[in-house]
Amino acid sequence: MSEFALIDTIRALTTLARGDVGLGIGDDAALLELPPGQQLVACTDTLVEGVHFLRGTAPADLGWKALAVNLSDLAAMGATPAWALLALTLPAAGRDFVQGFAEGYAALARQHGVALVGGDTTQGSLTITLTTLGGVPAGTALTRSGARVGDVVCVTGTLGGAAGALRCLQARAEAPAPLLQRLHRPVPRIEAGLALRARASACIDVSDGLVADLGHICAASGVAAQLDADALPLAPELTSLFDAESCRELALAGGDDYELCFTVAPERVAASLAALADAGCVATPIGRIVDGAGVSVHDHAGHGLAIAHAGWEHFAP
Ligand code: ADP
Ligand code: MG
Numbered sequence: 001m002s003e004f005a006l007i008d009t010i011r012a013l014t015t016l017a018r019g020d021v022g023l024g025i026g027d028d029a030a031l032l033e034l035p036p037g038q039q040l041v042a043c044t045d046t047l048v049e050g051v052h053f054l055r056g057t058a059p060a061d062l063g064w065k066a067l068a069v070n071l072s073d074l075a076a077m078g079a080t081p082a083w084a085l086l087a088l089t090l091p092a093a094g095r096d097f098v099q100g101f102a103e104g105y106a107a108l109a110r111q112h113g114v115a116l117v118g119g120d121t122t123q124g125s126l127t128i129t130l131t132t133l134g135g136v137p138a139g140t141a142l143t144r145s146g147a148r149v150g151d152v153v154c155v156t157g158t159l160g161g162a163a164g165a166l167r168c169l170q171a172r173a174e175a176p177a178p179l180l181q182r183l184h185r186p187v188p189r190i191e192a193g194l195a196l197r198a199r200a201s202a203c204i205d206v207s208d209g210l211v212a213d214l215g216h217i218c219a220a221s222g223v224a225a226q227l228d229a230d231a232l233p234l235a236p237e238l239t240s241l242f243d244a245e246s247c248r249e250l251a252l253a254g255g256d257d258y259e260l261c262f263t264v265a266p267e268r269v270a271a272s273l274a275a276l277a278d279a280g281c282v283a284t285p286i287g288r289i290v291d292g293a294g295v296s297v298h299d300h301a302g303h304g305l306a307i308a309h310a311g312w313e314h315f316a317p
Contacts, residue, residue, distance in 0.1 A: 001093040003121050004013070010086070010116070013102035018115040020082065030117035032083055035062065038135035041079035045069045049126040059097045060104030067108045069207065071134040071188035072258040074112040076205040078142040078197035079134035081112050081190065086119035087129040101128075105268060142196060142203035142262070147221035151201050151263040153287040156192050156276065159210060160247060161235030163254020168241070168297060176237045186258040191279040193260060199272040200262040209253040211295045211307050214261050221263075224292035227252075230300045233284045252297060252307055263289055 003008070011025050022031035047066055049055055067084065074081050090097065110118065114132065144253055161182035168175035189205070196203055202217045214225050232251045239247055264272045269285065276283045297305045
């Protein structure tokens, strides 16, 4: 397939009409209309074969996940997604790959009404860079910097599932289907992010691991966090596969869950959890914001726990 046949294939499989797209795929750049009073929210994420996903991952899963990890960033800002741009670098112009990729992408894009409005297609090592754009009413975006001493730390859904699946795959063992789903088809918490707007004091999505990502909230807010290890909501399939200590480590340090970790003033916890429940999302209080710096973890007896691997970091020594 030629570059332009590839682009046509992607375009055909991802068609989605939005009134705010003045000009989409096909010109030198897209023209987009943001409603008055909204701030543009923009983010981008790259998936590299062998770094972010194992060689041989199904193209449809890659298409879904490339969009999901981006939408997760918009969710953490409390944004409503609108548009996406796709920079695709492929070793070869394989029709099957592009078709599968576009179908997986489109399945999630349709759920959130995201229009693909442009991109770039090049030859090289398999690398997928997706940019998504969305909106929030001006001044209402959730950020990492608003956590205050006394706030309650909460997390949506369950933790450790994606990392548990990865551990199975790396050991060449079979992973239970629900865990594979967590790894390959993460569900971005868009509705939860909207429900948390004007309620949470700070928010981040858990992409690199809970401790690492909550650490970013702490650093940006100038506070510390104390987590209760026994309160962590574990992905249910984990406990039959791993011992208690491994489960805890997967929940604290495993990446790729794409849940939202947020802080909320104590008097707003009940209303926040209720708003999340209305949005179809369970959330669990897991700790407190305190004076100081960094994230510590305690068990029910109050003993501090060492955290073996804080989370994924590129260029780690
Ligand atoms: P240019 O050379 O002006 O950068 P291209 O020939 O690269 O334009 O792309 C032609 C059109 O197709 C542009 O509108 C571009 O945004 C779009 N496009 C290219 N690759 C992709 C892709 N992978 N996904 C979506 N749109 C793409
Ligand atoms: Mg180009």
